[in-house]
Amino acid sequence: QQQVKQSPQSLIVQKGGISIINCAYENTAFDYFPWYQQFPGKGPALLIAIRPDVSEKKEGRFTISFNKSAKQFSLHIMDSQPGDSATYFCAAGGSNYKLTFGKGTLLTVNP
Amino acid sequence: DTAVSQTPKYLVTQMGNDKSIKCEQNLGHDTMYWYKQDSKKFLKIMFSYNNKELIINETVPNRFSPKSPDKAHLNLHINSLELGDSAVYFCASSQAATAKNIQYFGAGTRLSVL
Numbered sequence: 001q002q003q004v005k006q007s008p009q010s011l012i013v014q015k016g017g018i019s020i021i022n023c024a025y026e027n028t029a030f031d032y033f034p035w036y037q038q039f040p041g042k043g044p045a046l047l048i049a050i051r052p053d054v055s056e057k058k059e060g061r062f063t064i065s066f067n068k069s070a071k072q073f074s075l076h077i078m079d080s081q082p083g084d085s086a087t088y089f090c091a092a093g094g095s096n097y098k099l100t101f102g103k104g105t106l107l108t109v110n111p
Numbered sequence: 112d113t114a115v116s117q118t119p120k121y122l123v124t125q126m127g128n129d130k131s132i133k134c135e136q137n138l139g140h141d142t143m144y145w146y147k148q149d150s151k152k153f154l155k156i157m158f159s160y161n162n163k164e165l166i167i168n169e170t171v172p173n174r175f176s177p178k179s180p181d182k183a184h185l186n187l188h189i190n191s192l193e194l195g196d197s198a199v200y201f202c203a204s205s206q207a208a209t210a211k212n213i214q215y216f217g218a219g220t221r222l223s224v225l
Binding site: 038041042043044049087089093097098099101103104 | 142205213
């Protein structure tokens with residue numbers, strides 16, 4: 001049972017464009033929703049995270065939008081740059097210590 | 112100064128061998144994790160220790176045995192390696208009291224079983 005569904009599997013965006021990655025979760029006990037960025041040969045690195053008491057969080061060019069009723073959240077990357085090319089993972093966590101990850105989105109930003 | 116460090120970075124071995132991967136964190140965290148990332152990049156939790164006590168033990172073959180000698184270290188020993196064990200293994204850590212879900216990952220150990 002996949003508790004966090006992520007789409008699309010891959011995404012190609014032109015430099016300066018907006019990249020949008022979506023995730024949906026099933027377990028209403030989740031109360032923490034991070035996004036991780038992973039470059040080839042590296043470990044995942046925390047990019048931005050949100051808790052369900054807010055609907056949006058922005059850090060620089062990265063924004064999380066959160067819809068509690070729909071059980072969905074998304075990552076928006078504004079003014080996408082070639083250096084943003086990486087695999088992005090959404091995840092969800094609850095009162096236990098476990099993070100459940102989506103399957104990842106390979107983002108390619110063309111110059 | 113690496114926060115979560117794993118050794119070795121690469122591990123190539125024959126089927127049936129026993130191997131260990133070591134992890135150390137210098138963040139002062141009290142919780143550590145092992146994840147497996149398969150060839151399709153799917154990340155799945157395997158184990159977690161909080162203050163040296165096992166708190167998460169997912170459905171993992173008992174050939175995999177984690178050991179936490181202290182809060183800063185979490186090692187993973189794998190017996191009788193199989194082809195399907197080939198993957199990248201990531202160690203991570205977090206601080207339970209303040210932010211248990213904010214996990215910091217190491218660079219990974221790429222295990223190849225021949």
